[in-house]
Amino acid sequence: MKIDKSKVQDCLVPALTEALEGLIFEEIILSEISPDSPFDNYQPAMWAKISVKQPELGDFYLVINKDIMAEFTAAALGMFDEQPKEQEMLDSLGEIHNTACGRIMALNCGAKTIFNLTPPVINSDTDLLPSSNHVTICFNAGDNQIFLLLPDKFFNHINEL
Amino acid sequence: MYKILITDDSGTARMVIQRCLEMSGREDCTYLQAKNGQEALEIVRTQKIDLLITDMVMPEMDGKELLKAVVDDPAISHTQVVVITSLANPALENDLIKMGARMIVGKPVSPPKLQECIDEIFPSEEEEQ
Numbered sequence: 001m002k003i004d005k006s007k008v009q010d011c012l013v014p015a016l017t018e019a020l021e022g023l024i025f026e027e028i029i030l031s032e033i034s035p036d037s038p039f040d041n042y043q044p045a046m047w048a049k050i051s052v053k054q055p056e057l058g059d060f061y062l063v064i065n066k067d068i069m070a071e072f073t074a075a076a077l078g079m080f081d082e083q084p085k086e087q088e089m090l091d092s093l094g095e096i097h098n099t100a101c102g103r104i105m106a107l108n109c110g111a112k113t114i115f116n117l118t119p120p121v122i123n124s125d126t127d128l129l130p131s132s133n134h135v136t137i138c139f140n141a142g143d144n145q146i147f148l149l150l151p152d153k154f155f156n157h158i159n160e161l
Numbered sequence: 162m163y164k165i166l167i168t169d170d171s172g173t174a175r176m177v178i179q180r181c182l183e184m185s186g187r188e189d190c191t192y193l194q195a196k197n198g199q200e201a202l203e204i205v206r207t208q209k210i211d212l213l214i215t216d217m218v219m220p221e222m223d224g225k226e227l228l229k230a231v232v233d234d235p236a237i238s239h240t241q242v243v244v245i246t247s248l249a250n251p252a253l254e255n256d257l258i259k260m261g262a263r264m265i266v267g268k269p270v271s272p273p274k275l276q277e278c279i280d281e282i283f284p285s286e287e288e289e290q
Contacts, residue, residue: 019269023177077177088172091171098247100247102246102249106247106249111252112252114248114250114256115248117247117248118218119219
């Protein structure tokens with residue numbers, strides 16, 4: 001599938017920026033778009049999945065390294081002197097992804113469409129991430145990398161806009 | 162004192178919302194929290210809640226079902242309801258306002274956004290003068 005980088009820049013970066021700046025005060029920059037899932041060298045990682053049910057676009061994933069997620073969680077919860085617990089990190093990841101997906105859909109579905117997302121599912125096993133029908137987009141958040149895996153259907157949808 | 166119930170399945174979201182509200186500087190508000198619509202409805206039915214703040218996507222009972230349950234129950238229908246959601250767009254806003262929500266606030270929240278919301282629903286004495 002051919003992905004137009006400028007379209008990704010226009011459709012995804014503002015949404016993800018809003019979500020991350022609003023919750024953890026971190027700016028993001030689009031790094032690269034790849035059909036591969038380069039997570040072997042990105043461990044330990046955790047991921048969140050949200051399914052877009054209306055319109056039916058499939059599963060959106062956000063993958064973040066655990067150490068980076070600990071920093072993000074501490075920023076979101078205002079924890080300056082203590083390390084966040086695993087459950088707090090998982091919960092924060094779900095909330096970041098929920099906000100990001102909502103903003104992605106709000107910015108790309110038009111004002112007249114009511115869309116529907118499932119609650120986030122969180123996991124730490126990157127072997128369970130999809131190996132086909134998804135595109136991996138890498139963003140730089142400060143010195144760190146985070147990844148969005150979006151279904152081909154989403155890109156077909158934005159290409160029609 | 163105004164009693165505000167914050168409902169969201171994410172503990173992070175509940176904490177961020179409460180912190181934003183506290184940063185607004187209003188000292189006439191106290192806060193309670195619920196993890197889903199069902200838990201929130203029980204609290205609204207048993208305690209006098211002035212403002213119910215709810216997320217949309219939650220397990221067990223979502224924000225829309227919670228809003229409907231509050232609006233349809235004459236004993237608690239006076240409770241103001243604000244929906245905070247990442248799904249905010251004009252179509253959803255129209256839908257929820259028609260159902261009886263007082264206001265829709267898009268995620269991510271910020272202290273100024275929530276301060277504006279609280280000040281409109283509960284004008285402070287300074288603003289009333």
